[in-house]
Every structure is written in C-alpha cells, then in structure tokens.
Amino acid sequence: MFANSPASVAAGAADAASISDARLVAAARDGDTRAFERLYRLYSGRVFGLCLRMTRQREIAEDCVQQTFVKSWRNLAAFEGRSAFGTWLHRIAVNEVLTHARNHGTRSEGVSLPLRDEDEDALDTAADANDAADGADVMDVEKALATLPAGSRHVVVLQAVYGYSHEEVAEMLGIAVGTCKAQLHRGRKLLRERLGLQELDS
Amino acid sequence: MKRSGDPLDALLAQVPQHIALARDLWPQIEAQIAAEVPGAHVSLPARRWFQLAAAVVLVVASSLVKFLLVQRSMQQQIVQARNEVVQRMQPVLSAMPVRFDGHESVGMSYETVRAQLDAEYAQHIGHLPPLVRARVERDIADLRRSAREISATLAMYPSDSLLQDLLVSTYQREIRLMSAVNTMAASTAAGTDL
Amino acid sequence: MNARSSKLQFMACIGSAALVLCANVAFAEKIEKRAPADPRGEVEIVNVAGAVRVTGWDRAEVDVRGDLDTAVERLEFVTTGNHTTIRVVLPRNRSRSGGSDLLVRIPEFSTLRVNTVSADQTIEGVRGVQRLQAVSGSVQTEAAGEEIQAKTISGDVRITSTNDAKPAIHTVTTVSGDIRLVNIAGEIEVETVSGDMKIDAGELARTRLRTTNGDIDIAARLPQHARVDAETINGDVTLQVIGKVDAEFNIHTFNGDIESCYEGEAVRRREHGPGRDLNFSRGSGSARVTIRTLNGGVEVCGK
Numbered sequence: 001m002f003a004n005s006p007a008s009v010a011a012g013a014a015d016a017a018s019i020s021d022a023r024l025v026a027a028a029r030d031g032d033t034r035a036f037e038r039l040y041r042l043y044s045g046r047v048f049g050l051c052l053r054m055t056r057q058r059e060i061a062e063d064c065v066q067q068t069f070v071k072s073w074r075n076l077a078a079f080e081g082r083s084a085f086g087t088w089l090h091r092i093a094v095n096e097v098l099t100h101a102r103n104h105g106t107r108s109e110g111v112s113l114p115l116r117d118e119d120e121d122a123l124d125t126a127a128d129a130n131d132a133a134d135g136a137d138v139m140d141v142e143k144a145l146a147t148l149p150a151g152s153r154h155v156v157v158l159q160a161v162y163g164y165s166h167e168e169v170a171e172m173l174g175i176a177v178g179t180c181k182a183q184l185h186r187g188r189k190l191l192r193e194r195l196g197l198q199e200l201d202s
Numbered sequence: 203m204k205r206s207g208d209p210l211d212a213l214l215a216q217v218p219q220h221i222a223l224a225r226d227l228w229p230q231i232e233a234q235i236a237a238e239v240p241g242a243h244v245s246l247p248a249r250r251w252f253q254l255a256a257a258v259v260l261v262v263a264s265s266l267v268k269f270l271l272v273q274r275s276m277q278q279q280i281v282q283a284r285n286e287v288v289q290r291m292q293p294v295l296s297a298m299p300v301r302f303d304g305h306e307s308v309g310m311s312y313e314t315v316r317a318q319l320d321a322e323y324a325q326h327i328g329h330l331p332p333l334v335r336a337r338v339e340r341d342i343a344d345l346r347r348s349a350r351e352i353s354a355t356l357a358m359y360p361s362d363s364l365l366q367d368l369l370v371s372t373y374q375r376e377i378r379l380m381s382a383v384n385t386m387a388a389s390t391a392a393g394t395d396l
Numbered sequence: 397m398n399a400r401s402s403k404l405q406f407m408a409c410i411g412s413a414a415l416v417l418c419a420n421v422a423f424a425e426k427i428e429k430r431a432p433a434d435p436r437g438e439v440e441i442v443n444v445a446g447a448v449r450v451t452g453w454d455r456a457e458v459d460v461r462g463d464l465d466t467a468v469e470r471l472e473f474v475t476t477g478n479h480t481t482i483r484v485v486l487p488r489n490r491s492r493s494g495g496s497d498l499l500v501r502i503p504e505f506s507t508l509r510v511n512t513v514s515a516d517q518t519i520e521g522v523r524g525v526q527r528l529q530a531v532s533g534s535v536q537t538e539a540a541g542e543e544i545q546a547k548t549i550s551g552d553v554r555i556t557s558t559n560d561a562k563p564a565i566h567t568v569t570t571v572s573g574d575i576r577l578v579n580i581a582g583e584i585e586v587e588t589v590s591g592d593m594k595i596d597a598g599e600l601a602r603t604r605l606r607t608t609n610g611d612i613d614i615a616a617r618l619p620q621h622a623r624v625d626a627e628t629i630n631g632d633v634t635l636q637v638i639g640k641v642d643a644e645f646n647i648h649t650f651n652g653d654i655e656s657c658y659e660g661e662a663v664r665r666r667e668h669g670p671g672r673d674l675n676f677s678r679g680s681g682s683a684r685v686t687i688r689t690l691n692g693g694v695e696v697c698g699k
Contacts, residue, residue: 178630
C-alpha cells in the first residue's frame, strides 16, 4: 500500500477516528458530559438514519435516538472497544426499535404502509444533502425501502445501507442467519419490482 | 456475495447513512443523564493505591477466583443461550412430527428410528460441556427450523424437485447429527466427567 | 506519590505473581514413558482437556511425555498385542480438569485413534489411517495417503495434505466447527451444520459437501469423471475451478442468486417454483458438479 494512496488515506482517517472515539469514550466513562455530547454530535445522524428507516416515523425515531444515547451513557463501562463505537450504538438502537415495536403491537410482517408527509420530508432532506447522488433516485429508493415489510426492511437497511454482515444483522435482530438471508433476498426482490429494475437473470 | 453491475446495489450505495435530526435532542439527553451518578473523578494517588490493592488480591487469589467465575459464567451463558434458543425456536426444539410435502408423513419406521434417537439424544446431551451443549441445541434447532421452512414451502410448490431433495437431505442430516452427538456425548460420559 | 513508593508497589506485584505461578507449576505431574510397538499397529490416545500432540517417527516404539493436571487419577499406558493405549483417567464425578498436555511419538505407519473432549489435537508425520474425534477441541492433521476421519462438535478441523500424498478417502463431520482442507486429493465427504468449509486447491475425484447454515468455499481441480455434490440450506457456495474445465454444471437455488463467470450461460427460472437454475457444460462435460441451496447464493468461476 503506497503512503498516499486513497486506501491508505482512508485507513489512516479511520484509525484517527477510532482513536479519537476511544479518547471521547474514556472521558465520558469518567463522567465528562462534554465528551459524551461530542459523541452525540458525531453519531446522532447515523443513529437517526437507522432508526428512521426501521420505524418509518420521525417521532418514534427521535425517541429511539434519545433512548439510545441515554442507555449508552449508562452502559459505557460495558463498551470494551471490540467493535466500533458506532456499531455498538447501532446495536442499542436496534434493540430500542424492536422493543418499541413489541410494546406497541406493531405488525412485524404483512401490509406495508406508505410514508407520512412529514417522514417523507425527513428522508427528502437527506436525499438532497447527498451531493454524490441523484437526489431523485435516492428518494425513490428511500420510498421503496419504506414500503417493505418490517422483517425485510430491517435486514436490507442494516446490510445494504449500513454494511453489516449477515451474522451481525442476525445477531442484532435476534434471528437465524438463514432467516436473515431469506429476508434480504425477498427485500431485494421487492425493491427491484418497486423501482422498476430488471431481474439480474434472463 | 459480489453483485458487480447490479443497478440495485448502485442505488443502495447512494443512500446516505446519516440523516440530520430536525431538532437537537442533546438538551433532553443531558437532562436525563444529569440525574445519573456521574463517573467518579478519583484523585490520582487514591486511584493508584486502589489499583495496587486490587492487583495484589487478584494475583494471590487468582486460581480460586477464576474457578468460581468460570463456573458461574458458564452456567449463565448456558442459561442465556438456552433461553435464546427456546425463545426463538420453541416450536421446533422438540422433535416435531415429520412432514413431507406438508401433507404426507414420511413413514412409521422412520418416525420410530427418529423418536428413539431423539430420546437417546435427550439423555446424552447433558454429558456435553455446557457451552458445547448450548451450541448443539442451537444448531439442532436451526436444522429443524430449516426442515419446517422447506416443508412449508414444499406445500406451496409440491412439484419442486429441489425442495423435495433438500427436505429429504435435511431429515437425513438430522438423523446423522443426533447419532453423532449421541456417540460422542456417550464417550465423553464414560469415566471422564467434566 | 514518589518514585520509591512506586518501586515498592511494583515489587510487591511481581512478588505476588511469582508466588502464585510457582504454586501452580509445582503441583503438575511430569510424565515420560516409552514402550516397544508394532510399526503398523494401532495407537489409541484418550484425553479430556489440555492438548494432544502426536508425531510419527521411524522407530518401533511409542513414547509419551507431558504434564498431567493435578486432578488426574493416573495415566494408562498399556500395550496388548499390536494395540497401544494411552489414556488420561480422571476420577469419577470429577467436575473439573485444568488439562493435561501430552506429546506422543508413534511409529509413522500406525493406525491412530485420538479421542478428546476439550483438548486440541495436532498430528504430524503420521502416515497410517487416522480416526480423530474431539468434542470442543480443534483437530489439525496431515493427510499422507491413508484415510482420515475427523469428527468434532464445536472444534475446528484442518487437514493439510503432504506433497507426496496419494489420493485417499477423507470424512469430516462437525456440528459448528469450521473445516479447512488444503491440497487434499481423493474422495471427501464433509458435513457441518453451522460451520463454514473451505477447500483449497485440491484435486477432487468424489466430493460430497453438506452444510445447513455455513458457507462452502471450494477452489479445486476437477479431474476427468469427477463428481462434486454441494448442498446448503442457508449458506453460500463459491466454486472456483482451477485449470481446465471439462464438466457439466447443474446449479439450483430457491431463494438465492446464481452468478457465473462463464460467458453466455443463462440463469433460468425454475419450472415448478420461484427458484433459479443454471445448467451448462464445458468441454466434454465428463465431470459433474451439482450445487443446491435453499436461501444461499451460488458463485461459479474459473481460476
């Protein structure tokens, strides 16, 4: 790997970020709320992105974000640094979403509901802010994602948007790896249909 | 699995991971955590003495403490693992009636052999070390869940030969697995309890 | 806090650590035994926890050395006819064993049986038949031309073929252990529930691979008339054919995707269900590859 290659620069940036996180976590563990606020500023967008796409409702997603950070503060001593801090936050967030769904009797499968206007606005803003992409295409994908049944949607979001492996996704959602793979396949198939994309095979 | 050139992957790659919150939640979070007991800022000399005392106690009592902790940890892990397995796969932990194609049963002789193996399995599984036992139970439950999934799908597509082959193969695999576990667990129990 | 206090603290820690270490070492029993053995006889080794390392040598003797855990009642070392048994015996209802480490040297053409619970097994230089069984320990051995059977529940298995090994029959079964076969030639039958299997650069004459949740990764040569049969329920299958391809491929999935590097071959929908098939031939099609999965994906390429 050459010293200034994109890969080495990215790797270096990732290392620097994780060192910086480690320092912030250590300080927060000692009771430094300003360090914890810094962590909130760094990660709230990522946590909200996950919560919003899993719950499809902004108020619930905001509650999820709030509870995720409160619980992570309480359990900082349990964070051992084996995974990235953002991954650990996501695990807590997924738990919050699933707990909320269980407590409020949300349907886990079946008919999917269209997005409400205010929730669509939240995703619209995110799509527009993504300079690298065609905003219209991204918005289509966000809308299509939102129409997926909960099981497939959770798996597709965690795996395809946030890059977690099958094993990680299965563990986060408390399902078997095989179920995860089947849900991913079904979710991708539905997305293709709803986005008007052709099947890979002839 | 690589999907080079798949337009769906290209679209999903563009979806942003970060979405900005419309309002700042920090004040509410700060208010909630302010009620928690903050981490103690222990003075440096006091912390050092504490660390020294803890290190000495740990070193001198390391064998005994490790024994107790490992025993308890293993018991907690087996209980937790079992609870997870039971919670997720309650309907399939016990040997459910074998169904082929969702309608026909496989046959009494097979059911008899299977029931016998299952009874031996229930007897022998307790001889395995707790963590190994938890893994085996999880894997057997996965296998049985897979059989149920295939069987249910076969009921929808009864002429699909792939599903038929996979279901037969899965039932055979279950038998072989239980036999292997029975044999190995029995030899574990013979004079070598753990 | 001054430098003298820091030094005293440091010395106190080191002293305590040394005391405990000496105490532990003092109570392990060292063993060293040797007996004549049939150069093509059978050797059976049984251990519960710790490690078993077996090396083949050119003497007609079995030599065992090692450290026995304090909980061990005795080490049996018995030769009857052409059969030698080395067994670590624990008292009945003994609830814990820290582990005994055995280093055993046996005639290289012996038939070897090793049976352990949580002891790891490492075998080198044994050229006879091997039957290896571990509950949660790992198994690592060399294939030199005779049959190997390796079974574990949660331990990993690794078999590497020596350069001069002839093709042989190998059977590997685990429940959740991973399996790695390197440079293996002959007939192999591998089965696991949740472990992954990786087969590197072997020459597969007859191959039967079964897993429920694990992935199958094969990079191998296919000789004339080879048969490869791979099946998973939820795992992915990746097959890289090394060198000349002279085979017929039949690939079926129900929910997974199929990707092939072979140009011009179309994945079709299955006739009686929602799955996919890919069927094609290369060369005379003398070898036959069959891959089936329910939810997993399949990738087939040349290398």
